Amino acid sequence: MYQLTYLLYKHQWHIPPSMKVTMEVNNRYITIKTHIEGAPKESDFELKNAALALSIEAGSNDVIVKTLYVSIDPYQINLMKSYSSSRKATVAAAPITPGEAIDGYGVAKVVVSGNPEFQKDELVVGFVGWGEYKLVKGGDRLRNLDPMGFPLSYHAGIFGYGGLTAYSGFFEICKPRKGEKVFVSGASGSVGNLVGQFAKLFGCYVVGSVGNNKKVALLKEKLGFDDAFNYKEEPDLKATLRRYFPDGIDVYFDNVGGDMLEAAVANMNLFGRVAACGAISEYTNASKRASPNMLDVVYKRIKIQGFLVSDHINLYADFVSTIGDHLRNGKIQPLEDISNGVESIPSAFIGLFQGDNIGKKIVCVAED
Numbered sequence: 001m002y003q004l005t006y007l008l009y010k011h012q013w014h015i016p017p018s019m020k021v022t023m024e025v026n027n028r029y030i031t032i033k034t035h036i037e038g039a040p041k042e043s044d045f046e047l048k049n050a051a052l053a054l055s056i057e058a059g060s061n062d063v064i065v066k067t068l069y070v071s072i073d074p075y076q077i078n079l080m081k082s083y084s085s086s087r088k089a090t091v092a093a094a095p096i097t098p099g100e101a102i103d104g105y106g107v108a109k110v111v112v113s114g115n116p117e118f119q120k121d122e123l124v125v126g127f128v129g130w131g132e133y134k135l136v137k138g139g140d141r142l143r144n145l146d147p148m149g150f151p152l153s154y155h156a157g158i159f160g161y162g163g164l165t166a167y168s169g170f171f172e173i174c175k176p177r178k179g180e181k182v183f184v185s186g187a188s189g190s191v192g193n194l195v196g197q198f199a200k201l202f203g204c205y206v207v208g209s210v211g212n213n214k215k216v217a218l219l220k221e222k223l224g225f226d227d228a229f230n231y232k233e234e235p236d237l238k239a240t241l242r243r244y245f246p247d248g249i250d251v252y253f254d255n256v257g258g259d260m261l262e263a264a265v266a267n268m269n270l271f272g273r274v275a276a277c278g279a280i281s282e283y284t285n286a287s288k289r290a291s292p293n294m295l296d297v298v299y300k301r302i303k304i305q306g307f308l309v310s311d312h313i314n315l316y317a318d319f320v321s322t323i324g325d326h327l328r329n330g331k332i333q334p335l336e337d338i339s340n341g342v343e344s345i346p347s348a349f350i351g352l353f354q355g356d357n358i359g360k361k362i363v364c365v366a367e368d
């Protein structure tokens with residue numbers, strides 16, 4: 001029956017009204033088995049199979065999409081916990097229920113649509129999921145995608161939330177000035193590598209911290225960072241930053257929190273700015289919380305500002321046009337790390353917390 005319905009769907013054969021066939025596909029998707037409190041591991045996840053009818057409620061605006069590329073993001077671990085303080089702050093931090101499908105930002109193709117904004121076979125971008133197909137109620141949080149001649153994966157990555165986070169966080173929150181000294185942690189990741197590249201293009205001096213020597217070489221040799229170091233080889237981070245910034249740090253773009261935030265604050269200049277983008281070193285360890293020296297913060301008049309990319313959607317058009325130009329002119333190097341197949345999503349996600357990824361982590365669920 002599945003074979004028949006799939007062939008009918010694939011070839012769009014005419015189905016006589018008398019023949020009551022509901023076309024359906026087998027949908028493979030990832031769920032969590034229970035809430036996850038520490039570092040995620042393979043046994044926390046399950047690959048589920050379920051038939052999905054390729055039909056929508058008559059009169060609804062629902063859309064069924066087929067996932068092509070999905071972004072894998074560290075913040076999702078906070079949604080998998082039984083409790084996270086992030087939930088009070090934004091609806092985007094709604095918890096994930098064990099056993100249920102998981103949302104994820106990505107690129108998809110419309111399979112069935114009752115929504116006049118989305119037609120069959122069109123490309124869309126938005127909250128699809130960690131699965132092969134998704135029924136998107138009302139077509140919410142989807143928009144039509146014009147790939148602008150770029151690979152589709154770019155629209156799950158560099159043109160997606162990671163790119164806008166780097167752009168808005170660096171320009172709006174750090175408010176850089178040419179010639180300033182910028183430090184970026186998590187510097188080979190999705191957000192960090194772009195912050196460093198934006199800072200260099202803008203005329204700043206940039207140093208990045210990363211978790212292995214291959215990444216150090218990449219930042220210096222391919223991405224144009226002035227310097228970089230492997231934080232895992234540095235027993236005294238305050239002394240390390242003093243070595244890399246003998247004249248102090250003006251801007252710190254913080255992706256990791258923890259000890260690195262404390263060390264950066266200790267090395268900040270007067271009126272320094274810290275963009276608190278993320279705290280990945282604390283996400284999987286509830287006992288680890290940064291406690292920067294508040295005397296430094298007060299007397300050096302340091303501004304530490306948290307932000308969410310969702311506050312800066314108004315910059316999206318400007319961001320797309322800027323980064324599109326930089327990519328076409330070779331001024332920004334896209335850095336992506338792509339795995340294949342829905343079954344690779346758990347290891348891709350787990351790898352974020354072990355430093356496995358170099359650049360934006362994406363899973364190609366299907367090419368077409």
Ligand code: NAP
Pocket residue numbers: 073074075161162165186187188189190191192209210211212215255256276277278279280281282307308309310351352353354355356357358359360361
């Ligand atoms: P990513 O950097 O591409 O991937 C995670 C990287 O973090 C890993 O490759 C690893 O690199 C590093 N890492 C993992 N555990 C670490 C630890 N204990 N200490 C230090 N580094 C560690 O991820 P991303 O998507 O660009 O996100 C970076 C940060 O920005 C995250 O904290 C994320 O939550 C945050 N974020 C915030 C917003 C917002 O709106 N505020 C939006 C997007 C992302 P190494 O090899 O260098 O350790």
